[in-house]
Amino acid sequence: EVQLVESGGGLVQPGGSLRLSCEASGFTVSSNYMSWVRQAPGKGLEWVSVTYSGGSTYYADSVKGRFTISRDNPKNTVHLQMNSLRAEDTAVYYCVVVYFDAFDIWGQGTMVIVSS
Amino acid sequence: QSALTQPASVSGSPGQSITISCTGISSDVGSYSLVSWYQQYPGKAPKLIIYEDSKRPSGVSNRFSGSKSGNTASLTISGLQTEDEADYYCCSSAGIHWVFGGGTKLTVL
Numbered sequence: 001e002v003q004l005v006e007s008g009g010g011l012v013q014p015g016g017s018l019r020l021s022c023e024a025s026g027f028t029v030s031s032n033y034m035s036w037v038r039q040a041p042g043k044g045l046e047w048v049s050v051t052y053s054g055g056s057t058y059y060a061d062s063v064k065g066r067f068t069i070s071r072d073n074p075k076n077t078v079h080l081q082m083n084s085l086r087a088e089d090t091a092v093y094y095c096v097v098v099y100f101d102a103f104d105i106w107g108q109g110t111m112v113i114v115s116s
Numbered sequence: 117q118s119a120l121t122q123p124a125s126v127s128g129s130p131g132q133s134i135t136i137s138c139t140g141i142s143s144d145v146g147s148y149s150l151v152s153w154y155q156q157y158p159g160k161a162p163k164l165i166i167y168e169d170s171k172r173p174s175g176v177s178n179r180f181s182g183s184k185s186g187n188t189a190s191l192t193i194s195g196l197q198t199e200d201e202a203d204y205y206c207c208s209s210a211g212i213h214w215v216f217g218g219g220t221k222l223t224v225l
Contacts, residue, residue, distance in 0.1 A: 044119070044205060044216055045154070045162065045219070050214075058212045094161055100168050101149075101167070102150070102164055102167035103154070103162070103214075
């Protein structure tokens with residue numbers, strides 16, 4: 001069964017850092033496009049970042065220079081390193097597999113709260 | 117990267133059909149981009165229901181259909197059922213970025 005399990009969310013102060021992890025099972029992350037999508041409380045979905053199987057990475061303007069997406073292929077895991085966090089980064093962060101330019105398989109999400 | 121425009125809410129009665137529109141700028145929907153649609157229940161992760169403008173993933177009911185014309189994409193749900201009551205989001209790839217619509221709350225009366 002294909003499954004994504006996110007972890008690493010929590011409460012962090014503004015300006016702080018947090019590292020999210022997404023452990024995959026049932027498929028290989030190294031062969032797939034992997035992305036992060038977030039959803040602020042009561043708000044809509046926002047694409048955050050993507051890593052292509054070839055290694056290229058891309059980011060939304062709102063997180064560029066602060067967030068870094070990476071893969072740990074031996075552990076079949078994708079990470080999102082989030083630095084210089086702001087209140088507006090508060091959201092549920094979903095790890096997603098991308099197929100045919102669409103967000104096909106979603107994790108259950110992990111909550112990040114940026115507050116003093 | 118402005119969000120795509122969706123109506124905030126739509127409603128319909130069981131058995132009826134409804135259509136949710138998704139309007140984008142020329143660099144998103146309307147260009148050579150692919151539109152996808154997602155269904156989300158409260159407190160749950162979104163679920164892909166349409167990809168590549170009009171294709172349905174395996175297991176998604178054929179009551180859901182997608183189309184695109186010019187700068188507007190549309191999701192039609194026919195034969196409305198109470199379990200269709202959810203939030204719906206469109207999404208367009210814009211090159212190496214994706215842009216979501218603001219979401220539409222579907223109420224089945």
